[in-house]
Amino acid sequence: xxxxxxxxxxxxxxxxxxxxxxxxxxxxxxxxxxxxxxxxxxxxxxxxxxxxxxxxxxxxxxxxxxxxxxxxxxxxxxxxxxxxxxxxxxxxxxxxxxxxxxxxxxxxxxxxxxxxxxxxxxxxxxxxxxxxxxxxxxxxxxxxxxxxxxxxxxx
Amino acid sequence: xxxxxxxxxxxxxxxxxxxxxxxxxxxxxxxxxxxxxxxxxxxxxxxxxxxxxxxxxxxxxxxxxxxxxxxxxxxxxxxxxxxxxxxxxxxxxxxxxxxxxxxxxxxxxxxxxxxxxxxxxxxxxxxxxxxxxxxxxxxxxxxxxxxxxxxxxxxxxxxxxxxxxxxxxxxxxxxxxxxxxxxxxxxxxxxxxxxxxxxxxxxxxxxxxxxxxxxxxxxxxxxxxxxxxxxxxxxxxxxxxxxxxxxxxxxxxxxxxxxxxxxxxxxxxxxxxxxxxxxxxxxxxxxxxxxxxxxxxxxxxxxxxxxxxxxxxxxxxxxxxxxxxxxxxxxxxxxxxxxxxxxxxxxxxxxxxxxxxxxxxxxxxxxxxxxxxxxxxxxxxxxxxxxxxxxxxxxxxxxxxxxxxxxxxxxxxxxxxxxxxxxxxxxxxxxxxxxxxxxxxxxxxxxxxxxxxxxxxxxxxxxxxxxxxxxxxxxxxxxxxxxxxxxxxxxxxxxxxxxxxxxxxxxxxxxxxxxxxxxx
Numbered sequence: 001x002x003x004x005x006x007x008x009x010x011x012x013x014x015x016x017x018x019x020x021x022x023x024x025x026x027x028x029x030x031x032x033x034x035x036x037x038x039x040x041x042x043x044x045x046x047x048x049x050x051x052x053x054x055x056x057x058x059x060x061x062x063x064x065x066x067x068x069x070x071x072x073x074x075x076x077x078x079x080x081x082x083x084x085x086x087x088x089x090x091x092x093x094x095x096x097x098x099x100x101x102x103x104x105x106x107x108x109x110x111x112x113x114x115x116x117x118x119x120x121x122x123x124x125x126x127x128x129x130x131x132x133x134x135x136x137x138x139x140x141x142x143x144x145x146x147x148x149x150x151x152x153x154x155x
Numbered sequence: 156x157x158x159x160x161x162x163x164x165x166x167x168x169x170x171x172x173x174x175x176x177x178x179x180x181x182x183x184x185x186x187x188x189x190x191x192x193x194x195x196x197x198x199x200x201x202x203x204x205x206x207x208x209x210x211x212x213x214x215x216x217x218x219x220x221x222x223x224x225x226x227x228x229x230x231x232x233x234x235x236x237x238x239x240x241x242x243x244x245x246x247x248x249x250x251x252x253x254x255x256x257x258x259x260x261x262x263x264x265x266x267x268x269x270x271x272x273x274x275x276x277x278x279x280x281x282x283x284x285x286x287x288x289x290x291x292x293x294x295x296x297x298x299x300x301x302x303x304x305x306x307x308x309x310x311x312x313x314x315x316x317x318x319x320x321x322x323x324x325x326x327x328x329x330x331x332x333x334x335x336x337x338x339x340x341x342x343x344x345x346x347x348x349x350x351x352x353x354x355x356x357x358x359x360x361x362x363x364x365x366x367x368x369x370x371x372x373x374x375x376x377x378x379x380x381x382x383x384x385x386x387x388x389x390x391x392x393x394x395x396x397x398x399x400x401x402x403x404x405x406x407x408x409x410x411x412x413x414x415x416x417x418x419x420x421x422x423x424x425x426x427x428x429x430x431x432x433x434x435x436x437x438x439x440x441x442x443x444x445x446x447x448x449x450x451x452x453x454x455x456x457x458x459x460x461x462x463x464x465x466x467x468x469x470x471x472x473x474x475x476x477x478x479x480x481x482x483x484x485x486x487x488x489x490x491x492x493x494x495x496x497x498x499x500x501x502x503x504x505x506x507x508x509x510x511x512x513x514x515x516x517x518x519x520x521x522x523x524x525x526x527x528x529x530x531x532x533x534x535x536x537x538x539x540x541x542x543x544x545x546x547x548x549x550x551x552x553x554x555x556x557x558x559x560x561x562x563x564x565x566x567x568x569x570x571x572x573x574x575x576x577x578x579x580x581x582x583x584x585x586x587x588x589x590x591x592x593x594x595x596x597x598x599x600x601x602x603x604x605x606x607x608x609x610x611x612x613x614x615x616x617x618x619x620x621x622x623x624x625x626x627x628x629x630x631x632x633x634x635x636x637x638x639x640x641x642x643x644x645x646x647x648x649x650x651x652x653x654x655x656x657x658x659x660x661x662x663x664x665x666x667x668x669x670x671x672x673x674x675x
Contacts, residue, residue, distance in 0.1 A: 012588040016328045023335055023350075030347055036618030040342040040349055043606045047335055054328045061324065073587060075378075082380040083583075086373060086555065090576050093559040094569045102560075109559050110552045117548035118381050125552070132553050136560065144208065146564045 008073055009062025016055030024048030085116030101152040102141060106133045160286050167515025170215060171523055179216040180520045183223020184527050190224070191231020192542045193550060194241050198228035199593075200375060200554065202490050203367035206497075207561040214498040215513050219520045221494055225487050226278065226470050226521070229430065230528045233270045233463055234539055238263055238393065246430035246466045249438040253451060253458030260454050264397025264536075265404055269456055270463045271532050273412040275525055277464035280416045281423065281471025282521045289479040289507065289514070296480050296504035301612035302622050306632035308605045311482040313636050316594040318428050323643045325590050333598020334605065336361050343607065356570040363493040364565045365575040366599060370592040371486075372558045373579025376551045378586055393536055400456070408460035411441055415464030422465070423472025429485040430466040430473070437465035471521060478506060478514055482601070486593035489600040496600075 024045055033039030089109045097105035110132045114125035140146045170176060186205070190196040202224050209217035232244030237254035250270070257266040299307070312334075316326030339350045340360030351357040400408065415437045422433035441461040442448045451458050476482050481502030483489040492502050500510055507514045532539065562575045582592050616622035624630045 008588050012325065012328075012590065015588065019332070026350065030342075030349060034618055035613050035620060036616075038610045038613065040345050040347040043609065044335060044338050044349065047331055047338075051328065051331045051335075054324060054331065058322075058324050058328065061322075075587070077381070079377075079381050083377050086376050086380060086551070087576055087580060089552065089555045090373070090559045090572050093556070093563075094572050097563070098569060106556055106560070109556050113555045114548065114552035116380055116552075120548060128549055128552060132556050136556055140560055140564070144211070144564075146560065147567055148560075148563065 006072070007062045009058050009065075011073065013055045013057075013059025013062055016058060017052050018055075020048045020051030020053075020055055022048075023051065079116075082116035082118070085113050089113030089116075097148070099152075099154040101154075102146075102148045102150050103133060103137055104151075106136045156287075160290070163511070163515050164286060164519060166511070167517075167519035168523075170512045170516030171219065171519035175213075176216050176219055176516060176520065177523070179212065179220040180223050180524050181527055183220035184227035184230075184524045185531065187224035187227020187229075188231040188528060188531055188539070189542060191228035191244065192234050192539050193231075193545060194235055194239070194543065194547065196550060196554065197244060197371070197375075198225050199367070199371040199486055199490065201228070202487065202494075203364060203371060204554070204557045204561050206364050206367070206490065206494055207565045209494060210497065210565070214495065214500055214510070215516050217494060217498060218491065218513055218517055219524075221491050222474070222517060223520070223524050225491070226467070226524060227528060229466055229470055230271070230274055230532055231539065233274070234267065234536075235543065237266050237270065237459070238540065239543060246434050246470075247463075248431075249434050249462045250459055252438070253453070253455045256452070256454035257456065257459065262404075262454070262456075264393045265400040266456065266459045267393060267532075267536065268398035268400050269404065269408045269460050271398070271529055273408065273415065273460040273464035274467045275529055276412050277416045277419055277467030277469075278471050278521065278525045280420055281468040282518060282525075284420055284423075284468075284472055285475050285478075285518055285521075289475050292475065292479040293504045293507050299504070299628065300626070301608040301615065302626050302629045303632070305605065305608045305612050306623055306629040306636075307480065308482060308601055308608070310632045310636050310639075311476070311480075311484070312594075312597060312601060312605075313639055314425065314428075315484055315597045317639065317643055318425070318432065321589060321591045326594050329585075329590055329592060329594040330598040333595035333600075334602040335598075336366065336595065337599045337602025338606070343603070344610070354570075356568055356574070361578075361599070362562070362565055362571050362574070363490070363497070363599070365562050365571045366578055367490055367493075367596060368558045368562055369575040369578025370582040370595060372554065373576060374582030374586055374592065376555065377579070377583045379547065380551060393540055395534055395536060398533060398536060404456045408456045411457035411461040412464045414441060414444065415461035416468045418461075419465035419468030420472050423469040423475065423484075428469075429487075430469045433465040433469035434462035438462045474517070477502075478517070480504060481506065481604075483597060486596040489596045493596075493600050 027041040027045035027048055030041030031039035032041045032045060089112045092112045093105045093109035096108045107129045111125050111129035114120055114128050137150060141148070141150055171180065186201065187198065190198065190201045202221050205221060205224060209220060212220070228244070229246060232247040233250055233254075235241050235244065236247040236250040238258055240251050240255040254263070254266050257263055312330050313327070316330040317323035337360070339357055341348050341358050348358055418437035418440055419430075419433040422428045422436065438458060438461060441457055442451045445451065445455070445457060473484050473488055476484055477488040477492055481492065481504070483492045495502055500506065500513070558575065559572050562572050563569060565571065585592060612622055613620070623633060
């Protein structure tokens with residue numbers, strides 16, 4: 001039983017059950033209606049119930065099959081820095097975009113996410129970011145005319 | 156029938172050869188070919204990145220370009236498999252088996268040459284099939300009422316989620332998640348906002364571009380980052396002269412090509428079995444058919460020609476249900492259908508008659524695009540091979556910028572960039588639990604229409620749920636659903652056999668396929 005906690009299907013099934021239950025409960029706050037005149041809550045309610053059933057089935061198949069050799073939930077190497085950088089890149093885009101405009105947003109987005117690679121250097125990432133900034137602003141601002149000021153002071 | 160088909164096709168060529176459309180088609184296949192070659196970038200991520208850029212183009216041009224990316228990427232993917240033994244594009248994973256040994260023997264160029272020929276043969280057949288089959292399907296589909304549409308969509312969703320890679324149960328779970336995501340936003344019939352949590356940006360629903368870029372962009376980058384070791388380029392010097400296969404190689408590969416085409420076109424008729432499955436099945440079939448099956452895996456040219464032809468004929472065939480019924484078979488088709496819907500075009504059986512320019516223009520552009528691809532690939536092969544050397548550490552940060560600006564430019568809304576990051580994180584967690592995100596997109600795109608037809612069918616039947624079984628066509632689709640589920644259970648119970656097929660996968664494929672959940 002202890003090995004259960006190492007199984008992917010255990011968590012996968014559990015996640016789907018919880019999601020299904022949450023959806024089904026939430027749907028009842030909208031009106032369900034009748035089968036003939038369905039309310040907005042009916043369809044998501046049905047989906048939520050189905051998701052719970054599928055979740056139970058996944059959970060059950062996890063219980064029945066033995067642990068596969070080498071099965072592990074987390075990847076072999078934990079790339080915390082890379083993951084953080086990849087998620088932070090677009091967030092930087094939002095932050096610097098709102099405050100300073102497209103040029104700063106582009107530069108920071110590429111710069112921060114490039115730092116996620118294990119071999120990345122500050123200089124190399126900055127060069128890449130500068131290159132993408134030049135190309136990107138040309139493409140999106142001049143050619144495609146995306147309404148996003150190149151520079152702004154958003155305070 | 157032949158005469159109308161030919162005159163429609165003639166009209167299509169007129170549309171596709173308009174300078175604007177020709178240009179978009181060219182851009183599409185060029186970009187597709189490029190990302191196909193690049194390890195770690197797939198057609199799904201690329202199409203989603205390009206999607207927001209197409210809002211300003213006319214619908215025909217937009218669809219020609221996005222489709223071009225899809226089939227263009229198939230040409231490029233083969234280069235990566237044959238020269239580097241990197242199965243980064245699932246449909247070409249089997250090509251590694253015999254393609255890379257050929258490269259080691261110094262016949263990599265010939266293998267690429269054969270690939271180009273078989274791709275063209277496969278694609279041509281797929282297009283021909285589309286010309287004749289799509290209008291036929293439409294004639295049947297126009298009779299469908301809401302109940303039939305509903306059952307057909309159910310069949311499409313079920314096939315799309317259970318026949319693709321991974322556990323069928325998890326595929327169904329992802330489809331349900333996709334359907335739920337499709338519900339987010341204002342209910343069309345009653346105006347009630349559903350699952351919006353009071354956030355105004357969600358009242359219009361989850362943005363297709365954001366969903367696709369989160370799942371196939373950000374989640375995919377998180378999976379692939381730092382996973383690429385330096386690639387071995389030693390054998391990758393290929394010039395235009397090397398592409399010519401020897402007479403013997405050609406003689407052996409031509410029949411294999413036709414067999415592959417046949418398998419591919421059969422696979423494309425079953426929703427959910429995209430190019431990946433077609434290429435695996437055709438390789439297995441070719442091995443069975445061969446007089447020297449033991450030699451497969453050591454550099455048999457047939458083992459390259461057959462799966463490549465199958466891939467391409469099935470890629471083109473994939474468009475048939477998408478365009479004629481409005482039911483996509485996989486995630487790429489779901490995206491292309493989504494692109495049509497963003498342009499204000501209602502998918503379904505009426506598309507071909509109401510938007511003849513789109514349909515016939517697309518068909519004609521396939522041929523033009525495939526010819527462009529042959530022209531691009533033969534003289535410029537050296538350049539494509541050089542592209543293989545672009546390291547992933549430069550690729551993904553640049554791609555992230557395109558993700559961010561692409562999502563922003565759909566509605567000029569920064570909230571959606573944040574939404575995409577959140578979807579990406581959840582998508583990565585799902586990947587860790589062996590959920591493949593492709594069916595999410597399928598469910599998301601079909602969801603609203605599915606719900607609408609479901610409600611309408613029950614309204615017409617006065618709430619009688621048996622309506623789905625009482626209509627014979629609908630009952631037939633539901634029967635197919637049951638057969639599909641039973642077949643899955645049967646396969647599960649006979650596991651050893653399924654394992655045998657899994658063993659056909661090239662060495663190392665099981666470990667990690669960067670971009671592995673890309674287009675099936």
